[in-house]
Amino acid sequence: MTAVPTETLAAVLRSADGQFDVEKVAIDAPAANEVLVRVVAAGMCHTDSLARAIGNFPIVPGHEGAGVVEAIGSAVTSLRPGDHVVMSFDSCGICAACHSGRPYHCAEFELLNFGNRRAAAHLADGKGVANRWFGQSSFAGYALAGERNAVKIPDHVDLRLAGPLGCGIMTGAGSVMNVMQLRSGDSIAVFGAGAVGLAAVMAAKLSGAGEIVAVDIHENRRALALELGADRVVDPAAGDELAVQVVGNGAPFDFSLDTTARAEVMSAATEVIGRPGLAVLVGAGFEPLTLAPASLAGKAVAYAYLGHANPQVFLPRLISLWQRGMFPFDRLVTSFPLADINQAEVASAAGSAIKPVLMMEGQ
Ligand SMILES: [Zn+2]
Ligand SMILES: [Zn+2]
Missing domain, CATH: 3.90.180.10 (Medium-chain alcohol dehydrogenases, catalytic domain)
Structure with missing residues (x-):
């Protein structure tokens, strides 16, 4: 020593x-x-x-x-x-x-x-x-x-x-694999396609998700989200109300993930899920979030630290997936x-x- x-x-x-x-x-x-x-x-x-x-x-x-x-x-x-x-x-x-x-x-x-x-x-x-x-x-x-x-x-x-x-990659992947426990066919909307959001997109893809939608203000991140498994991407600046753009003509989502910690985006993340649905918030922020209780009927919202991952167990799993080209x-x-x-x-x-x-x- x-x-x-x-x-x-x-x-x-x-x-x-x-x-x-x-x-x-x-x-x-x-x-x-x-x-x-x-x-x-x-x-x-x-x-x-x-x-x-x-x-x-x-x-x-x-x-x-x-x-x-x-x-x-x-x-x-x-x-x-x-x-x-x-x-x-x-x-x-x-x-x-x-x-x-x-x-x-x-x-x-x-x-x-x-x-x-x-x-x-x-x-x-x-x-x-x-x-x-x-x-x-x-x-x-x-x-x-x-x-x-x-x-x-x-x-x-x-x-x-x-x-x-x-930290960041574990948080995104763990939010999908541990907090949501997303199953094959489940749909997910990811708000913010930075490192955490894109890790969530990859984890959703390898978990066999149904529709994966990624939202980001940056064109380069939207393009990467498509390459890494998103079926559709949304530019929040493109026009309509964000939640309307994300849902489009489809059904509400089983899960949503907010990585932005911005109140209007977190609110949209709770709007796009159906019943039962789970919105997971992970952004580090202090902006107050106001939600009408009735708007959450049949839904759940969780603020989750670090993808509820035990690093000694979860990191070796992510490394195995990475080394095999799946992550x-x-x-x-x-x-x-x-x-x-x-x-x-x-x-x-x-x-x-x-x-x-x-x-x-x-x-
Ligand atoms: Zn971190
Ligand atoms: Zn302790």
């Missing part, structure tokens, strides 16, 4: 509206239940922007890291140096939800993933940097993860691509060197990069 701090480059955020500074930090040796991971690449997810709103500065965000275990804490038993891992969200392991295999409902979820102020990394001047964002802070050449949230993957899997499985999420990836993280964030917000992935090697 490494006894001295590990020096590496990391993307440090110092204010709500500032840019990332890519600079040297020193990372502590892993605590008893932690592993030190040499990060190969880390996906950028919209949830990373919540770090700006939460304000635990300075902080290293990043929560879709993939890499190689370099050192392990004294209590770690399931991982060893050299193991390849994808890092996912953190959970406590001792609450009722964790004990029952539902870490996404962990009683400590918000604290561990958004609010952990532990500063096990230090700037050049010695000042602490919060580096347990989602139990990893993987916008860095090295990251400390918990044994619980580092998922061992086969050595042959491409670590330059696998990171997004840890080509790597088509969503655009790579950037860590040094270009600010450009990656702009490209993500503009919609030109669906899933930016930051490459650490050579930094």
Whole structure:
């Protein structure tokens, strides 16, 4: 186990509206239940922007890291140096939800993933940097993860691509496969064809869905949705009321998924489903949603974290589907060197990069 701090480059955020500074930090040796991971690449997810709103500065965000275990804490038993891992969200392991295999409902979820102020990394001047964002802070050449949230993957899997499985891709696929438990022939409307929405489209396709409709304001994303399994796409700006456009002349949908967190879109997601139907909301947002109770007759609406996935179980399944060509999420990836993280964030917000992935090697 490494006894001295590990020096590496990391993307440090110092204010709500500032840019990332890519600079040297020193990372502590892993605590008893932690592993030190040499990060190969880390996906950028919209949830990373919540770090700006939460304000635990300075902080290293990043929560879709993939890499190689370099050192392990004294209590770690399931991982060893050299193991390849994808890092996912953190959970406590001792609450009722964790004990029952539902870490996404962990009683400590918000604290561990958004609010952990532990500063096990230090700037050049010695000042602490919060580096347990989602139990990893993987916008860095090295990251400390918990044994619980580092998922061992086969050595042959491409670590330059696998990171997004840890959050965004898992959320989209899990929403379909775990939350909806979509069955062959069921129909689904997906609002927002970013990484989460397109993962849902792919998961619906491989689950044998009936009609799949994808909605997005960006032409490039609509085109990709069609390639990845959507039967029809809708441009919200095209004219009619959104729900009317989505349903068209067909029957209401069995399921809908909102990834946008915009009130009018979430409302449309509840309108397009029939009875019984389930609308799943996953977008990270705080815009109030107003619904008339009678409009929900016979319907269900759920806000679901992380596709109700237990990463230690679900990520190996997604990797198996990916490796067999049934879940080509790597088509969503655009790579950037860590040094270009600010450009990656702009490209993500503009919609030109669906899933930016930051490459650490050579930094
Ligand atoms: Zn827990
Ligand atoms: Zn995320």
